[in-house]
Amino acid sequence: MNTEFPLWEVFIRSHGGLQHKHVGSLHAVDATMALENARDVYTRRQEGVSIWVVPSNAITASDPADSDAFFEPAKDKIYRHPTFYQVPDNVKHM
Amino acid sequence: MTQLLQLEDRFQARIDAEQKIEPKDWMPDAYRKTLIRQISQHAHSEIVGMLPEGNWITRAPSLRRKVALLAKVQDEAGHGLYLYAAAETLGVSRDQMYEELHAGKAKYSSIFNYPTLSWADIGAVGWLVDGAAIMNQVPLCKCSFGPYARAMVRVCKEESFHQRQGFEIMMTLAHGTPAQHKMAQESLNRWWWPSMMMFGPNDDASPHSAQSMRWKIKRYSNDDLRQKFVDVMAEQAAVLGLTIPDPDMHWNADRGHYDFGTIDWKEFDEILRGNGPCNKERLDARNKAWNDGAWVREAATAFAAKRKSATA
Numbered sequence: 001m002n003t004e005f006p007l008w009e010v011f012i013r014s015h016g017g018l019q020h021k022h023v024g025s026l027h028a029v030d031a032t033m034a035l036e037n038a039r040d041v042y043t044r045r046q047e048g049v050s051i052w053v054v055p056s057n058a059i060t061a062s063d064p065a066d067s068d069a070f071f072e073p074a075k076d077k078i079y080r081h082p083t084f085y086q087v088p089d090n091v092k093h094m
Numbered sequence: 095m096t097q098l099l100q101l102e103d104r105f106q107a108r109i110d111a112e113q114k115i116e117p118k119d120w121m122p123d124a125y126r127k128t129l130i131r132q133i134s135q136h137a138h139s140e141i142v143g144m145l146p147e148g149n150w151i152t153r154a155p156s157l158r159r160k161v162a163l164l165a166k167v168q169d170e171a172g173h174g175l176y177l178y179a180a181a182e183t184l185g186v187s188r189d190q191m192y193e194e195l196h197a198g199k200a201k202y203s204s205i206f207n208y209p210t211l212s213w214a215d216i217g218a219v220g221w222l223v224d225g226a227a228i229m230n231q232v233p234l235c236k237c238s239f240g241p242y243a244r245a246m247v248r249v250c251k252e253e254s255f256h257q258r259q260g261f262e263i264m265m266t267l268a269h270g271t272p273a274q275h276k277m278a279q280e281s282l283n284r285w286w287w288p289s290m291m292m293f294g295p296n297d298d299a300s301p302h303s304a305q306s307m308r309w310k311i312k313r314y315s316n317d318d319l320r321q322k323f324v325d326v327m328a329e330q331a332a333v334l335g336l337t338i339p340d341p342d343m344h345w346n347a348d349r350g351h352y353d354f355g356t357i358d359w360k361e362f363d364e365i366l367r368g369n370g371p372c373n374k375e376r377l378d379a380r381n382k383a384w385n386d387g388a389w390v391r392e393a394a395t396a397f398a399a400k401r402k403s404a405t406a
Contacts, residue, residue: 003392005187007182029395030402044169
């Protein structure tokens with residue numbers, strides 16, 4: 001009988017003030033077990049102050065095969081960067 | 095066909111440019127298969143590796159030693175889980191990997207088929223076996239496959255505690271009573287050659303190495319890593335006041351390395367064939383743990399389903 005538990009993705013906030021970051025995945029029957037397993041597997045040395053667990057199949061990801069086209073709109077917009085604009089050297093604090 | 099060649103060229107170009115390959119990126123079938131085999135064997139090694147050390151938890155000589163050993167064995171479980179998860183990103187299921195291990199079809203590191211006969215063996219395993227493992231694993235932190243490389247960064251951070259606790263045990267015994275010193279020396283005698291085998295066959299007998307190097311899964315050859323291990327351990331054994339059981343080991347000023355004797359590869363092959371001192375015991379223990387846990391997995395699944403239907 002296939003009894004494999006569902007897969008969860010684990011995100012950890014390492015310190016207050018930082019964002020949660022993906023650290024890996026694990027199997028668990030439900031969210032409570034996923035949180036407890038994530039604590040035991042990924043924070044044995046106080047690596048986190050907060051954990052998110054998300055069912056892996058709830059994540060929609062961009063397709064790496066299409067990434068050239070997908071990210072193309074941002075490619076030629078150098079005017080979105082501060083260095084695009086000319087400012088005389090004697091202008092301070094800008 | 096030409097399209098496949100183009101994909102392979104582009105893939106190799108990314109590898110050559112030190113870009114990481116992620117699970118959903120295109121990759122050659124052979125790259126995927128090689129990684130599934132290597133990562134799952136690595137995961138199995140972590141899990142089976144808990145057995146020889148778990149053997150001494152209840153008999154650790156002090157509470158300090160006991161909590162350290164417990165934490166170390168718990169780390170090995172964690173390492174196995176990081177690695178299984180990395181392998182799963184390549185499309186193999188956890189159950190599939192377990193089944194292959196339990197059926198005796200999957201390999202794991204030959205070192206864990208040796209018994210831990212005395213408390214000193216826990217010291218020797220930490221010092222030598224984890225020492226050899228670290229040398230193999232540090233280059234894997236830069237492996238071309240992202241999830242494997244990231245898992246290895248975590249593993250390596252934790253392994254350095256393992257090696258230091260092993261060395262401390264050896265240090266205490268080696269500088270203890272004559273009986274303790276003897277125990278440490280005998281343990282080094284038992285574990286030295288099996289640890290040397292952990293780097294795998296000599297380069298000329300390692301057929302897959304060249305391709306793995308091209309794919310940047312492997313960064314250094316088996317013999318290069320083994321030499322590095324010998325050079326480091328020769329110095330550390332001197333600090334311990336213990337003698338490495340190799341009459342051919344001596345400093346070679348011309349090479350700038352320690353020379354060493356020939357490994358008994360027949361012993362290595364026998365263990366790979368399943369005929370090591372503990373092969374059967376290890377597999378039996380894994381199967382028993384899996385089978386005895388079946389009711390827990392079923393109960394957890396049933397409980398989760400019940401709770402879900404209650405809140406629905």
